[in-house]
Structures are given as structure tokens and as C-alpha cells.
Amino acid sequence: MNALTIAILIVALIGVAEASYLTYIHYHGLGSLPCFGKNSGHSSCEAVQSSVYSKLAGVPVALLGLLGYVTIVASTFVRGELARAACFGTALIGCCFSLYLTYREIFTLKEICEWCVASACLMTVLAVLAAVRYLRAS
Amino acid sequence: MASRKEQKEQAKAQRLAKEQAATDRAARQRRMQTLGGLLAVVVIVVVVLIVVSSGGGGSAIKPETAAAKAASKHVNSLLAGIPESDGTLGKPSAPVTITEYGDLECSVCDVLATPSSFTNPESEQGSGWEDQLINTYVKTGKARLVFKSLETASSENPDSSAWVQQQVAAEAAGLQGKEWYYLELMYNEQGAEGSNYVTESYLQGLAKQVPGLNFKKWMSDRNKASLRSQVNTENNAGTAVDGGSGSTPTVVISGPVGKTATPIVGLPKSGYAAYVAAYNSVA
Numbered sequence: 001m002n003a004l005t006i007a008i009l010i011v012a013l014i015g016v017a018e019a020s021y022l023t024y025i026h027y028h029g030l031g032s033l034p035c036f037g038k039n040s041g042h043s044s045c046e047a048v049q050s051s052v053y054s055k056l057a058g059v060p061v062a063l064l065g066l067l068g069y070v071t072i073v074a075s076t077f078v079r080g081e082l083a084r085a086a087c088f089g090t091a092l093i094g095c096c097f098s099l100y101l102t103y104r105e106i107f108t109l110k111e112i113c114e115w116c117v118a119s120a121c122l123m124t125v126l127a128v129l130a131a132v133r134y135l136r137a138s
Numbered sequence: 139m140a141s142r143k144e145q146k147e148q149a150k151a152q153r154l155a156k157e158q159a160a161t162d163r164a165a166r167q168r169r170m171q172t173l174g175g176l177l178a179v180v181v182i183v184v185v186v187l188i189v190v191s192s193g194g195g196g197s198a199i200k201p202e203t204a205a206a207k208a209a210s211k212h213v214n215s216l217l218a219g220i221p222e223s224d225g226t227l228g229k230p231s232a233p234v235t236i237t238e239y240g241d242l243e244c245s246v247c248d249v250l251a252t253p254s255s256f257t258n259p260e261s262e263q264g265s266g267w268e269d270q271l272i273n274t275y276v277k278t279g280k281a282r283l284v285f286k287s288l289e290t291a292s293s294e295n296p297d298s299s300a301w302v303q304q305q306v307a308a309e310a311a312g313l314q315g316k317e318w319y320y321l322e323l324m325y326n327e328q329g330a331e332g333s334n335y336v337t338e339s340y341l342q343g344l345a346k347q348v349p350g351l352n353f354k355k356w357m358s359d360r361n362k363a364s365l366r367s368q369v370n371t372e373n374n375a376g377t378a379v380d381g382g383s384g385s386t387p388t389v390v391i392s393g394p395v396g397k398t399a400t401p402i403v404g405l406p407k408s409g410y411a412a413y414v415a416a417y418n419s420v421a
Contacts, residue, residue, distance in 0.1 A: 029405065029407050050245065050246075050260050050262060053191055054260075054261075055261050056187060056190050056191055057190055058261065081172070085172060085176050088176065089176050089179060089180055092176075092177075092180045093180050093183050093184055093187075096180065096184040097184055097187050097188070100184070100187075100188050100191070101191075104191075134173075135173075
């Protein structure tokens with residue numbers, strides 16, 4: 001495993017930890033989610049995580065993020081171009097969708113969830129690292 | 139001049155270089171095709187995700203629909219036979235007072251107020267806790283339930299007048315002893331926060347579902363300045379509860395000898411047991 005793959009693995013594992021926590025919180029009460037922002041009586045994280053954008057066809061976005069991070073982690077243990085492509089594709093999908101959700105936070109909900117922003121940053125870093133790994137190895 | 143052997147080796151090297159270049163070119167082409175395919179898949183998946191996500195919002199339940207009829211049936215059966223006066227549900231002489239500070243557009247208040255069979259536009263499932271409080275303490279005469287207005291989620295409504303309009307609409311129903319019908323109906327037929335669903339026809343639609351409400355009087359009472367003033371007074375008082383956190387729902391339970399339990403802000407982690415414990419600590 002080269003340095004780039006190890007870097008991807010580490011960032012993706014941080015993502016797994018964060019997404020696991022957010023998924024747990026989603027099912028066990030958003031009120032306990034630590035958050036800096038507070039607006040209209042609820043924390044901004046609670047507002048974002050309970051908004052219409054927090055679920056896709058009934059599935060929590062946090063859970064989808066967890067699946068994405070797990071896929072990326074798994075792909076680092078598999079050799080071959082297909083695995084590298086899957087890693088890059090998953091990270092890119094996660095990155096693009098995170099950017100869309102961040103747009104929704106800022107312009108639609110007007111609330112910022114630090115946890116969501118952190119995850120968006122992780123996915124962006126993963127997309128860049130995975131792109132370099134995919135193009136270099138090819 | 140190169141020998142024949144050297145010429146042969148040179149030709150071989152050139153052939154190998156050409157073959158290598160062709161292999162590299164084919165690999166690069168394959169890589170670009172794979173990358174193009176990958177990006178196409180990414181674009182398709184992201185577009186699908188965004189379309190599904192954008193479709194998540196919803197408007198409020200329309201009065202004539204089956205969902206509204208089901209909500210109305212639930213509220214009627216919950217509140218049937220319980221007296222109400224001055225916005226207080228239950229026996230006025232009940233020893234314990236349960237005060238809910240709420241915002242009718244607040245989806246968390248909606249979770250507190252609606253039964254577990256109900257899922258709001260934010261995809262949050264109702265807790266059934268307020269129903270339990272009503273059935274256990276209010277119906278039995280052990281407590282009375284008071285609603286006070288506290289603006290939270292309504293501040294997200296693009297229509298800044300909606301807050302006063304909706305709270306006054308409920309208070310106006312209260313002048314006919316029907317405030318809790320109106321409150322419960324709006325919680326059970328709530329739209330998505332910030333989606334601008336609180337329109338005049340929505341408010342009137344709710345009023346038309348309240349059994350026995352004199353619609354003409356309700357329309358007239360909504361113009362009373364005293365009701366607007368009451369909403370503002372309650373809102374100001376509400377922001378001071380729980381050290382000024384200004385959260386909804388906030389439930390304050392006070393007993394007969396001036397004892398007041400710690401306000402329950404939001405949805406307690408321990409669930410309905412938190413309300414029972416608060417009641418027991420003051421009763």
C-alpha cells in the first residue's frame with residue numbers, strides 16, 4: 001500500500017467515524033448533537049439534519065455517506081484499475097452531492113451544520129486524492 | 139557506416155519503440171474511455187440524487203383529502219369530552235398545570251403533538267407524548283394543559299406575517315373553546331418548515347375542520363388587536379423560560395403549591411418518562 005492509498009484510507013476512516021456518529025444520532029435524537037450554531041430555538045445542526053434534505057427517499061443522508069466512506073475504505077484494499085476507479089467515482093459522487101447539500105444549507109435552509117461541512121471537506125479531499133491515485137497509477 | 143548487425147538492432151529498437159508507443163496510446167485511450175465513462179456515471183448518479191433530494195419537500199395537507207380527514211378524526215377522538223376555556227384544556231381546577239410553549243410551524247413541536255402513526259413533511263415520526271399527557275393527566279382531571287405562543291420555526295417562513303396570523307387563528311378558536319382543536323389540527327396537518335404553506339386558505343381550511351366552530355365569528359375575532367397583543371406577550375414571556383433559550387417545544391409543569399419542575403426543552407432523551415417524572419415531582 002503506497003503513501004497515497006494510506007492517506008485515502010486514513011481520511012476515509014475519519015469519514016466512517018463521523019458518518020457512523022451522525023447515523024447513530026439520526027436514530028437516537030438529534031437534540032444531543034453538539035453544534036455551535038443556534039437559531040430559532042434549535043441548533044443549526046438539528047435544523048439541517050432534520051430538514052427535507054437530510055433524507056433521500058426515506059434513507060438518512062448520513063447513512064448514505066457512511067456507505068460511501070465504507071466503499072472507499074474497501075476499495076483501498078483491492079488492487080487493480082477497477083478498484084481505483086470505484087474509489088475515485090464514489091469519492092467524486094460524495095463530493096458533488098456534499099457540495100449540493102452545502103448549497104442547500106447556505107441558500108435554502110440558511111443554517112450551517114458543522115458536521116455536514118466537515119464531511120463535505122473530507123469527501124472533497126478524498127476526491128482529489130483518489131483522482132491523483134487513479135490517474136497516476138493508470 | 140553501421141554494420142548489418144547494428145542496422146538490425148536499430149530496426150528492432152525502432153520496432154519495439156513503435157510497439158511500446160502503440161501500447162501506451164491504446165492504454166491511454168482505454169484510460170480516457172474509462173475516465174469518461176466514470177465521469178458520465180458520476181454525473182448521472184449526482185443528478186438523480188439531487189432530483190430525489192429536491193423532491194423531498196412537501197406542502198401542507200389539503201383539508202378535503204383523506205389525510206386531513208384522518209387527522210381530523212384523530213384530533214376529534216383525542217379531545218372529545220374535554221372542557222376548554224380561555225385556551226386551557228381540561229378542568230380549570232386541576233391541581234397541576236402543564237404549559238407548552240410552541241410554534242405551530244415548528245416540526246419538533248409537531249413530533250411532540252402527533253401520534254406515532256404520523257410522519258411529518260420533515261420525515262419525522264410523531265412521538266404520541268402529548269396525546270399520552272392528554273389521555274393520562276388532562277382527561278382524568280389531574281392536570282390542565284395551556285398553550286403559549288413562542289416563535290421559533292416560523293421565523294424561517296418567507297412570509298413574515300404568517301407567525302402572528304396562525305397563532306391568532308388558534309387564539310380566535312380559543313374564544314369559542316376550540317383552541318386545542320385548532321392547535322392539534324395544525325400540528326397534524328403541518329407543512330414543511332420554511333415552505334410558505336401558511337396561507338389564508340390553509341388557516342380557513344383548518345378552521346372548517348374544527349367541529350362546532352362558528353366560522354363567521356372566528357373570522358371576525360381574528361381581527362381583534364387583543365389577540366395579537368396576547369401572542370406578542372406570550373412570545374416575550376416564552377423567550378425568558380429556561381434561561382432565555384427560546385426553544386420549542388418547551389414544556390413547563392407546575393404543581394398546586396407553587397412547585398415547578400425544570401422545563402423540558404425540545405424532545406427529552408428519556409422520552410415520555412421525562413414528563414411523567416416532572417409531573418410526579420410537583421403533583
